[in-house]
Amino acid sequence: MSWMPRLAALLLAAVLGSAVFAQGAAAPPEATVAELRSRLDAMPASVESNAEVRDLLARLNAIGAEADKFVASRTTQLNDLNARLGELGNPPAAGAPPEDPDITRQRAALLKERNALDADIRLARLITVDAQQRGSDLLAKRRKLFEAQLTERAPSPLGRQFWFDISDAWPADVERLASLGEELRAGLDTALEPAHRMSVLASLAAALLLALLGNWAAEHGLVRLAARVLPAGRLRRSLLVIAVVGVNVVLIALAAQGVFATLDRHGILGPQIRKLGQAVVQSIIFIAFVVGLGRALLSNRRPSWRLPPIPNSMARRLAPFPWLTALIAVLVWVPSQINAIVDASFAAVVTTHVVTALALTALIGTMLLRLHEPAGALPADAAGTEGVEPPAAEPERPLWISFLLSAVALAVIVIWVLVAIGYVALASFLANQLTWTGIVASAFYLLFKFADDLFMATVASKSDLGQKLQKSFGFAPRTLDQAAVALSGLARVALFFYMLIALATPLGTSPGEVFQRSGQFGTGFKIGEFQLVPGAIFTAVAVLAVGFIVLRVFKKWLEARYLPETALEPGMQSSITTLLGYVGGIVVIAVAMSALGIGIERIAWVASALSVGIGFGLQAIVQNFISGLILLAEQPVKVGDWVVLGTTEGDVRRINVRATEIQLADRSTLIVPNSEFITKTVRNMTLTNAEGRLLIRLPMPLFTDAKRTRELMLSACADHGGVLVAPAPSVTLEGIENGMLIFQAIAFVQSPRLAGGVRSDVLFTMLERFKEAGLPLAAPTGVVSQSEPPASPAPAPPTPPLTQ
Structure with a gap:
């Protein structure tokens, strides 16, 4: 990620350089x-x-x-x-010693x-x-x-009065323009004087070189710099597009400001020309932005840079429109500025409105027609152009785009109707606003793409920073991907908020007032009884992100560094970490809500309202949550314990807020609600002693050598590596049942989880040694051994005599 500081420093230096050059003098x-x-x-x-x-x-x-x-x-x-x-x-008090x-x-x-x-x-x-x-x-x-x-209605251009008004006002408007022309000629004569000629020509030449050659060199330099320092991917594409547009605007601004500063310093600009020159500089910067934005979005020379999902054929059809937009903007803007400077007649103002409305709607209408042209309608020489694919069918447009284009076409028709009936000021405003909407939407589309690419390339699990976060903090890849999507969504919401402010400004406001209005929205707006402050929202999100990261680092430090050095059992360590995680999460959420402006009294109100829902349907959830806290606090069951719950037994793997995960012998996981451990009888095999016990009961015939049997059973237990030496194994003779001797062997292993396997191994060993020693086991009742002849039946007892 070393390319980020270098690129930021480069852009910052360009901006600072343009600001210093524009000022031209000390503050x-x-x-x-x-x-x-x-x-x-x-x-x-x-x-x-x-x-x-x-x-x-x-x-x-x-x-x-x-x-x-x-x-x-x-x-x-x-x-x-x-x-x-x-x-x-x-100061010293009265009566105290003086200082x-x-x-x-x-x-x-x-x-x-x-x-x-x-x-x-x-x-x-x-x-x-x-x-x-x-x-x-x-x-x-x-x-x-x-x-x-x-709302003022003027004569319609379709009527004679409109043209009569222009004819009547023409002589007075020409006289007003004459003073502007004389001032312009005087300034030109001053610029051609030997004392000023070289400076003016040098500034013009430098401006042309900076605007043309500088832009070309800057664009190629940025491409090479991006290929060298930026990682391959979507972020390189969107960041490069923004950098090209920004550098283009900065260089054009430097060129225009340089020429204006030179002319003003030499006293070439008169009062009216100076006002017009300031407006021309602002207009040139705006036009440079529009042309650069259009070229960047279409990217006909480098289709791989293109951000919008449009085919190459459509991009080629729209290629002239950025330049046409700039040209028409100049043609409709210059007359309005001249009218304001010379205080032109009302007929001139009306004519300017008509020209503005018709020119802008003609541009928009032509663009709509080009968008509806089939893909095969390409120039004849396009098929032989390098990098141009043969005509192909364009993908079907989404339905919302068709509705949008239809709405724009309807707006164009409405503007024409307004011009025809005489509402030329309203028509001119709507045409300007329609054009401004397209420019704003295009600019914010570029910012939307950049925000998405930025977080996907820096936070997602496949990025370099994401992999470092996985190694350092143990974040899961899915968690990082979700965080990248969430941050991208938040950034888009913020950009969408400012886009709405730019589009929904009151009638007659300028772009500069848009930022002023956005600052007013930044102080907050009220919805019902709740005050929403955009700054507070972003602060709360930042508190959540930083708080949970700090909490994650603290938990990782507890698990890896501090708790292993204590005398606590692993299960207790896991429970403490989980409990601190819950408490820390509650604290972080509370601090974030406080940063959002939600006080304790509002939280209490929400809790009281939530209690109604708890009373109706959330009892089980709350009961399990409280039971989980009790399990973590009292520790009747810990992570790693072997528990028996009814007919189920297994290892406790995790205690969550609502339920506990138990791993069974077949490696499956049983999810048990926490309330089951509080309200029912649970057998914890490892609560006070982690050792496991194995018990073997064997029936032997009455004629069995009891001493030899005991020795063989003890040796079988002692020879197994899993049987503990202390407590030592023991064999007892419990008694005689159904004509059989009952021997019972008891041994201990390290864990109850090992008891089943060790018991099986020891039992196999015992049976093998009994067979070698010739000690038979007792046959179960009702089972006849085939190795011995059947016993002769006993004689029937004599029938007792009958008594009378």
């Missing part, structure tokens, strides 16, 4: 509280146009940012002063400085609150202005 000195308040008070109380709202909102945001920066810098100083005052201590005058003077000076600094911080925070409040009011006014403009 201005920090403003004071009085200056910030005076700037805020100087803001106009009312605005009339949308442009004025946008400008005023930007100034308010700048004041709020400076106030926050002031508070952050002064808070550190305030903490230092409080620490120094704490070192000096409190050193130097300490008194220092305390007084520090208190004065601390109070002044605290007052400045409070005033700066008040300025931040006032700026946010005024910004919210401006946004509300802007939305009202925008909604009023949208």
